Amino acid sequence: MHADADLEDGQTPIDPDEAVGLLPKWVATRADLNEVETENINQAYRWADAVLRRGEDVASDGFLRGLHAAMFGQVWAWAGTYRNTERNIGVAPHQINMQLRQLFDDARAWREFGTYPLDEQACRLHHRLTVIHPFPNGNGRSSRLMADYYLIQNGAERFTWGERTIPPDRVRGIYLQAIRAADEGNHGPLVEFVRA
Structure with missing residues (x-):
């Protein structure tokens, strides 16, 4: 499959090495890929809801990795694993862990000190995740869901x-x-x- 043949503006091309990690072998088109990813993402809500019930912090490395794996684990072998290749956007791979640690520390401080209104906190969390771009693909979708669950954990409605x-x-x-x-x-x- 040539998964990046018809990318929309803002989509990240799939590296040929990463495309090897495609699990459903029947996927042949971008439409097929979108279908299986959507099905997998819909299942991720149950995982995230269960994590919230356990009281785990959404703004954390464990939640981010687990959420990405729950969203894409039936589609991509590398789901939930931070990228180790350079991309057209995002920080260098060796900076991902440090940048995420700083982001999650910042999010805890925003919450504790009320630095920004809650909606802006969630927007900043989402935006910084897109800038860091920790995964080979699925960063926009996982960062939007992270923002939604950050809001839910703090008593607000999702975006x-x-x-x-x-x-x-x-x-x-x-x-x-x-x-x-x-x-x-x-x-x-x-x-x-x-x-x-």
Whole structure:
């Protein structure tokens, strides 16, 4: 399968070495891949709900790895494993653990000291995860779910991610604009988008 033949803007190409880790051998197209990943992601909600019931901290390395594995473990052999290859975005592979440790420390401080409103905390968590880009693929989806579960753990409703008021064909473009604004230090558009 040539999995990156029809990438949309903002999607990460699949490295040929990582494509070897594709578990369902019948997958031949991007549509097939999207289908099996969606099925697997839907099962991940049960895993994340169980973790919350046990009282484990969402803003942690264990939750991030476990969530990614729950979301993609039936599709990719490398699910839940941090990447060891350079990508077109993200920090160098040897910086991933250090950057994540700093992010999770920051998230605990934001929560403890109320540094930002809760929605902005979750947006910053999401955005920094996309900047670090710890996994070979699935970073956007796993970071959005991380933000949602961060909110739930702190007594708030999950984000709508633009699906309530933005036409479906415009959601991705507006989301990417908001991410790029956050890249420049302006989190306002992302905070607005996630509740639209």
